[in-house]
Amino acid sequence: MKINHIVILFPFLLACNKDIQQDVISFxxxxxxxxxxxxxxxxxxxxxxxxxxxxxxxxxxxxxNIKYSSFLKPIEYLLAxxxxxxxxxxxxxxxxxxxxxxxxxxxxxxxxxxxxKYDIETPEQYEERVKYCAFDMQNNIKLIDGNDTxxxxxxxxxxxxxxxxxxxxxxxxENKNKKLIETKTLCFEDKLFNKGMIKFTYAPQTIAKQPxxx
Amino acid sequence: xxxxxxxxxxxSVVAVLLSLFVGYSYYSTKQKTGYIVIQxxxxxxxxxxxxxxKYGIIRxxxxxILDSLQIDISVLSKRLSIQTTxxxxxxxxxFERKKMELNKRMQEFDQDNVQxxxxxxxxxxxxxxxxxxxxxxxxxxxxxxxxxSNGSIMYGSEKNNVTNQVIEFINNKYKGIN
Numbered sequence: 001m002k003i004n005h006i007v008i009l010f011p012f013l014l015a016c017n018k019d020i021q022q023d024v025i026s027f028x029x030x031x032x033x034x035x036x037x038x039x040x041x042x043x044x045x046x047x048x049x050x051x052x053x054x055x056x057x058x059x060x061x062x063x064x065n066i067k068y069s070s071f072l073k074p075i076e077y078l079l080a081x082x083x084x085x086x087x088x089x090x091x092x093x094x095x096x097x098x099x100x101x102x103x104x105x106x107x108x109x110x111x112x113x114x115x116x117k118y119d120i121e122t123p124e125q126y127e128e129r130v131k132y133c134a135f136d137m138q139n140n141i142k143l144i145d146g147n148d149t150x151x152x153x154x155x156x157x158x159x160x161x162x163x164x165x166x167x168x169x170x171x172x173x174e175n176k177n178k179k180l181i182e183t184k185t186l187c188f189e190d191k192l193f194n195k196g197m198i199k200f201t202y203a204p205q206t207i208a209k210q211p212x213x214x
Numbered sequence: 215x216x217x218x219x220x221x222x223x224x225x226s227v228v229a230v231l232l233s234l235f236v237g238y239s240y241y242s243t244k245q246k247t248g249y250i251v252i253q254x255x256x257x258x259x260x261x262x263x264x265x266x267x268k269y270g271i272i273r274x275x276x277x278x279i280l281d282s283l284q285i286d287i288s289v290l291s292k293r294l295s296i297q298t299t300x301x302x303x304x305x306x307x308x309f310e311r312k313k314m315e316l317n318k319r320m321q322e323f324d325q326d327n328v329q330x331x332x333x334x335x336x337x338x339x340x341x342x343x344x345x346x347x348x349x350x351x352x353x354x355x356x357x358x359x360x361x362x363s364n365g366s367i368m369y370g371s372e373k374n375n376v377t378n379q380v381i382e383f384i385n386n387k388y389k390g391i392n
Contacts, residue, residue: 025391059390063344070390185389196261196337200390 025203029146029180035208043080046211050077056206063195065110070186070200071103076213083213093213099154099172102186104141106193107166114160115167116192132192133157133167140189143173146182150174181207248376249359249367250346258381260388261341265334272330276323283316345384349376352383 040046050057050073057072075096082091108118116129138155154172171186184202256262290309350358358376361367386392 061387061390063341194333194337196341197264197388198390199388203391 026205027183027203029182030204030208032179032181035181035210037210037212039212039214040080041214043083043213046076046080046213047084049211050074055209056202059200059202061198061200062109063198065108066190066193066195067105067107067109068188068190068198068200069103069105069107071105072184072186072202072207073101073103074211075101076211080213097177098175100143100145100175100184101154102143102171102173104169104171104186104188105166106169112165114162115165118193129192130159133169134159137169137192140191141169141171142187143171144183144185144187145173145176146178146180146184148176245356246354247357247359248355248374249361249370250377250380251375252360252362254377255346255380255384256338256342258385259338259342260385262338265338269327269330269334273327276327280316280319280323283312283319287312287316341388342384345387346380348387349380349383353379 038049040049049055052058053060057074057077059070061068075093078096078101079091079093082088106115108115111118116133117126120126120129134157137157138152141152141155143150143152150173152171153174154170156170158168158170160166160168181204183204184207186200186202188198190196190198287309290305290312294305294309346358349355358380359367359370361370383392
């Protein structure tokens with residue numbers, strides 16, 4: 001009979017158990033030598049691993065109808081990409097170690113044209129946005145790496161005209177080769193659509209799960 | 215199987231089915247609602263704190279410029295007032311120019327401060343609204359009411375007050391943690 005009581009109560013327990021739950025994320029720095037390696041023999045598999053949003057490298061945020069995506073690209077990811085595109089086994093991870101790389105993507109939801117054409121009234125406004133994306137936006141991007149605030153050293157706006165409905169920005173920040181893996185926050189002050197500061201935070205536990213190409 | 219056991223089993227099955235039905239009905243028809251104290255959420259939102267700091271720095275820098283002009287004018291005024299001989303025309307000109315500059319700057323800064331507050335508030339409210347909406351969706355709320363001092367919610371039981379959960383959620387969203 002006791003089991004029956006539990007079964008009878010079960011739906012009510014379910015109903016009451018719908019409380020707000022949030023995963024607890026630790027932001028404690030992790031020593032570099034404690035980083036765990038996720039090994040891949042094939043570059044394609046490594047790329048799939050990093051591309052998978054569940055593994056934390058890709059983060060999205062939507063403010064009204066503007067979608068922002070930040071993609072932290074581990075060095076081994078770049079190596080894997082090079083190995084595939086150039087089929088060159090001589091490429092080494094040390095070739096990329098000077099910088100830490102991110103991609104930033106900006107997309108207007110349900111807008112099929114070039115994203116900077118959204119909500120513009122004059123051709124001059126369009127030209128201003130092109131200029132902003134090509135040059136000035138670099139000054140509105142920073143990376144907070146532990147206690148360091150790093151300026152964007154590598155900045156490239158991939159202008160796609162009407163081919164894709166989003167803007168793609170390739171970013172690089174100084175890599176200080178620290179002994180600790182600390183929290184990284186990509187900060188972008190959006191002066192394009194005026195949505196304010198957009199942040200993406202990567203906890204050390206995400207970065208410590210380092211993919212390695214064997 | 216004995217008849218008594220059979221009856222007991224049947225009763226159990228009926229009870230289970232009934233409880234499932236009642237539970238499902240309760241679960242599916244009950245709207246999940248909560249309320250937040252808007253002022254508290256607004257004040258504790260990280261973007262509001264950051265922009266508040268930025269506003270303070272700019273306002274203080276502008277105040278310093280005005281104070282400096284004010285001091286220049288006071289010095290000039292004193293110099294003119296204690297002069298026994300007739301004041302030099304260039305000193306009077308300078309005094310007038312400084313006064314005009316002060317008035318012009320004061321007007322400009324007042325307008326800019328109002329404009330800046332408006333822009334900052336717009337950014338804060340845009341992101342705040344988005345994240346509260348995300349909170350509702352992520353936690354299965356049908357409604358999240360906003361309690362303000364103007365009486366939009368006259369009473370709300372404390373168990374429905376989700377202000378603290380919302381503050382934690384929206385700040386994590388703003389930082390891009392979740």
